[in-house]
Amino acid sequence: MENIQSWYNIVPDLAKYLEPLPPPKGGEEVLKVLVPECLKQEMSREPEIEIPKELQQIYAMIGRPRPLVEAKKLQAALKTPARLFYKTEFYSPTGSHKLNTALAQAFYAKQAGIKRLVTETGAGQWGTAVAYAAKIFGLEAAVYWVRAAHDRKPERRKFMEELGAVVYASPSTNTGCGQTLLHDNPNHQGSLGIAISEGLEDAISRKDTAYLPSSESTVYVLGSVLNHVLLHQTIIGLEARQQFEELRLWPDIVISCLGGGSNFGGIALPFMKEVLAGGKKIRFIASQTQAAPSLIKGKYRYDYADHAGLTPKLKMYTLGHKAKLAPSLAEGLRYASAAPIISLLRNHGLIEAVSPDESFVFCCAKLFYDTEGPLPPPVVLPQVANIGEYNPRRHGFPAVESIYSIATAIEEALECKATGEKKIILFNISGHGFLDEGVYQEAFTKYRIGY
Ligand SMILES: Cc1ncc(COP(=O)(O)O)c(C=O)c1O
Structure with a gap:
């Protein structure tokens, strides 16, 4: 079979055949810490988006x-x-499958001069994919991992760390959100929603954002839900x-x-x-x-x-x-x-x-x-x-x-x-x-x- 050269963006077809996708409301702070190219894809009305050649080669390398x-x-x-x-x-x-979008997001982050990726993970698969993609593109990675799964999978934690990522069991003491939850319940098992909040707090609290590339610049990469993530998949x-x-x-x-x-x-x-x-x-x-x-x-x-x-x-x-x-x-x-x-x-x-x-x-x-x-x-x-x-x-x-x-x-x-x-x-x-x-x-x- 032929290699796929473009992703399919369903958003214009939704508008054509059903109704326009309702737009997001608020949360401007968060939009500033996403990878700029991914944010563009998030709003795109193009029916197809070309997969960059370098990424196509990496997809082949990972078995596509x-x-x-x-x-x-x-x-x-x-x-x-x-x-x-x-x-x-x-x-x-x-x-x-998480690697399909982790590689795309890391590729665009690298292109924009970003140095560090922060994320959440539930099962641990997304965290590992980000750790791997960061390694491929020479970026740092930090992963907030839902404690319930983190405690059951020590080998996956080791895997992420050997790829160079820093891993926090979530809730963690690293963020205000985590500290509050741990204060109320020191054995809190966490959730994906909490891990996302912690990762976002980490990224937003950095002085430099995606638009100010420097040795410190951090972006938040998400493994599901958003339009550009589904697009890559x-x-x-x-x-x-x-x-x-x-x-x-x-x-x-x-x-x-x-x-x-x-x-x-x-x-x-x-x-x-x-x-x-x-x-x-x-x-x-x-x-x-x-x-x-x-x-x-x-x-x-x-x-x-x-x-x-x-x-x-x-x-x-x-x-x-x-x-x-x-x-x-x-x-x-x-x-x-x-x-x-x-x-x-x-x-x-x-x-x-x-x-x-x-x-x-x-x-x-x-x-x-x-x-x-x-x-x-x-x-x-x-x-x-x-x-x-x-x-x-x-x-x-x-x-x-x-x-x-x-x-x-x-x-x-x-x-x-x-x-x-x-x-x-x-x-x-x-x-x-x-x-x-x-x-x-x-x-x-x-x-x-x-x-
Ligand atoms: C192997 C695997 N499949 C599926 C999922 C569910 O996520 P999604 O609904 O975004 O595919 C996860 C999430 O961690 C996963 O690790």
């Missing part, structure tokens, strides 16, 4: 285009007439579309897990283009943790994207920016709101949402592992992550977030078995679980799944 695989053994085990295809975002040196769906065209097939259903919406948007939006234009019919299904079913139980309204209310207000499905979310083993899906682009499409009835039971999800992880898996090791192992021998039993599962995609694809395949329909189902495996071992052990013990 990524294979589309038919899950034949899983189909056989399920005895379904449906055909299941998955996109392999786990073929990533850091373990997930469209490379997933653009590749998948080409791969389906080569197979002379077209999906009936497109599925992915959804936290803030970046990998879901990445795989879905290039297919949504055809649906909006009225040419094709596809069901799009977002799979969410029951701890944060923003698209199911949230309200479509303006809200902040972080706990402290530092960001602009965005129109999105939200459970409330200060909502106390139940714990979830899929920390990367435990976020109160869904991206404005995804929310608008959901509000027009173009996206369905489900939140499968956690025990069912882990049973599906085991079934996938026993049929299609174990996944091959990411290329950096074990030299960088320094986790010793690659043991497929310990490290061969998909990322915990990604198994929500698998579980929902299995549910749909079983539905086809009941109805006899030969649907074509595409799902995204957004990441590798090679550093999620602690979470799997906890889940398999909790749900008495032998492995």
Whole structure:
């Protein structure tokens, strides 16, 4: 297949076929600490944005285009007439799709003379992607990592540090927001919304901003939710579309897990283009943790994207920016709101949402592992992550977030078995679980799944 040379920007198509994307409100301070080129892309009305040549080469280096695989053994085990295809975002040196936008944001930051990237992370995948991208472009990186996941994944912390990043468990004593929360509860487990607030406070409190490049200049890079992040991730769906065209097939259903919406948007939006234009019919299904079913139980309204209310207000499905979310083993899906682009499409009835039971999800992880898996090791192992021998039993599962995609694809395949329909189902495996071992052990013990 040909390399993808431009990302797809759905924003003008939303305006053409549905309604204009509601603009953000306020939060000017935050806009000053984003990468200037990304801010331009955030507001862009161009239908396509060219991927810089240097970045195209780096995408090739990290394994793009990524294979589309038919899950034949899983189909056989399920005895379904449906055909299941998955996109392999786990073929990533850091373990997930997050690198697609981390590299783009770091590339533009470097071009603008910026020296330091600050960010949040939930599952740890985004933090690792930023650490890796910073290393590639010779930048510094600081990561505020939700404590609940941080404490379960010491090897992933080590991975980020070996790439040169400074990592803070969030809430941390490094920011006013963190200090207040720790004062009220010294064992606070954190949340993505809190980690975003801490990262933003860090970036805003620096004297120099993105517009004043100097040895100190810092920007905030976000791993989901914003338009430019979904834009960079469209490379997933653009590749998948080409791969389906080569197979002379077209999906009936497109599925992915959804936290803030970046990998879901990445795989879905290039297919949504055809649906909006009225040419094709596809069901799009977002799979969410029951701890944060923003698209199911949230309200479509303006809200902040972080706990402290530092960001602009965005129109999105939200459970409330200060909502106390139940714990979830899929920390990367435990976020109160869904991206404005995804929310608008959901509000027009173009996206369905489900939140499968956690025990069912882990049973599906085991079934996938026993049929299609174990996944091959990411290329950096074990030299960088320094986790010793690659043991497929310990490290061969998909990322915990990604198994929500698998579980929902299995549910749909079983539905086809009941109805006899030969649907074509595409799902995204957004990441590798090679550093999620602690979470799997906890889940398999909790749900008495032998492995
Ligand atoms: C592997 C993986 N998949 C999915 C997600 C959810 O994020 P998003 O909805 O932005 O794709 C995360 C978030 O950390 C993740 O690490």
